[in-house]
Amino acid sequence: MFNFALIGAGRIGKMHAEIIHAHPETNLKFVYDVNSEFANEVANISNAKVVKTPEDAINSQETNAVLIASATPTHIQFIKMSAKAGKPVFCEKPIDLDINKVNECKKELKDIKSPIQIGFNRRFDLSHSKAQQARLNKEIGDLEMIIITSRDPSAPGLDYLNVAGGFFRDTTIHDFDLSRFILGDDPIVQVSAFGENLFDENVKIAKDFDTAMFILKSKSGVLIHINNSRRAVYGYDQRVEVFGSKGMVISNNQTINSLERYTTSSTSSKDLIHFFFIERYQQAYRDQFNSFVEIIKTNKKPKVTFDDGQKALIIANAAYESYQNKKIVDINYD
Ligand SMILES: NC(=O)c1ccc[n+]([C@@H]2O[C@H](COP(=O)([O-])OP(=O)(O)OC[C@H]3O[C@@H](n4cnc5c(N)ncnc54)[C@H](O)[C@@H]3O)[C@@H](O)[C@H]2O)c1
Structure with missing residues (x-):
């Protein structure tokens, strides 16, 4: 024990x-x-x-x-x-x-x-990791684009916003890491970022963003699009599309059950997607922990390292620089 x-x-x-x-x-x-x-x-x-x-x-x-x-x-x-x-x-x-x-x-x-493991839980999601495997196994041929949609159901309170460190470093950092995970040894080298405050008063008070979009480029030329919102009225919207020369894989939203309704007013109507991260990534959080327990036992290198945390933060910082200077920023990991 x-x-x-x-x-x-x-x-x-x-x-x-x-x-x-x-x-x-x-x-x-x-x-x-x-x-x-x-x-x-x-x-x-x-x-x-x-x-x-x-x-x-x-x-x-x-x-x-x-x-x-x-x-x-x-x-x-x-x-x-x-x-x-x-x-x-x-x-x-x-x-x-x-x-x-x-x-x-x-x-x-x-x-x-x-050993130090960092909590990028999305790497352990079965569907996201299958998408990454599809890229590694060349099932989709040569990788050309990654598209990540990541939207929260609602914005956090002011207390959290004041200490969280801003949308890009606190939230998009998951998507920067997920992009790195799918890209494997092909590093992200450029970023261009946009952020807006369109609807949330607390976010405005905290001088943060509630809406953001990013285009990134890897060393080999893969283009990555990430879009984030702090409000999606239909739940926690988590979709990953990995597109290449021989096809595409999509890790799609998951509904709480798989029931589809066909009535006089609609067809293929499904129940809501999961509300937020604790429900949507339940399996990933468990498998992330299982993986850490294996590290304790074996003293091996964690699947998500301190370096992964450092690199994702470097990308987030470059994204802020891009937003502030209104330009494409080259990313330097040294
Ligand atoms: N991986 C994920 O999906 C995920 C999801 C949510 C939060 N997080 C991260 O987890 C961390 C906590 O987030 P949260 O949503 O639980 O926030 P939270 O505000 O609900 O909890 C933070 C806790 O830390 C405590 N705390 C503050 N200063 C402390 C100190 N000096 N010593 C001990 N405890 C202290 C607070 O009292 C509070 O109970 C953040 O770093 C956040 O980015 C990760």
Whole structure:
């Protein structure tokens, strides 16, 4: 049994706690959150102990691995603390909002062997990963275009917006990573980004975007289009199209059930798609965790590494530069 320390017991922390508790080989041992009410609520899932400091959770002899699901600006301090204590780390995306802090962290931990996995859960979605396999196996011939539609059902509140770090670094970062995943060893080299505030008052107050579009280009010339919205009245809209010389694969939206209605007023009418990420990516979050448990056992390289987190942030930063300067930006990973 591997004992876990969970840092951060908010929206996604609670979901991770349930996954840790349900896994036959892991146990939720300690929970730390600056908000002890949240910590208590999550600890109740599995009789975990609520501790007063992150050190109590991470450095305990009883802790075998750490799962970081706290607010983004706190990730790096907990990654460092865990890795230096020799514990395998799973950390939610993004690693941080400041690339200098990410680079410094990488340097500081370069001789430390603790595996660090970053929470780009979409790589573990069965349909998205089949689309990636279709590209790798050349089922669609030579890859020419990737089109990603990623729209949330509704915008988050102001509290979240104020700490999340902006649409491109917090949300589109998933799509930048998914593009990198499908492209494999063909790096993204250019980005052009547009952002607008069309409908959400809180987003306006936070000086953020609720609508965005991107065109990116890979080194071999593959073109990638990403479109994001913070509001889709029909649910969490997640579609990936991978197009090549011999055809196309689509990872489409998934409805809660597969019933189709045929009536006098419509045909092929389906129930709604999943509401949001916890429902839509349930299988991916579980498989992501299963993969991390294998890393704890084998000490192998995680399927999503610290470098993947760093590169996705570099692309997000280049996207902001493109938006601000109204130009296509070359991406430099050095
Ligand atoms: N992979 C995904 O699909 C996904 C989905 C949602 C959120 N996230 C990421 O997970 C992280 C948390 O997001 P959320 O939606 O759960 O937010 P949230 O606001 O619901 O939860 C964050 C929690 O962190 C706690 N916290 C803040 N500072 C802390 C500190 N210094 N020490 C310990 N706890 C602290 C807060 O009290 C809160 O309980 C963010 O980095 C976010 O980007 C990832």
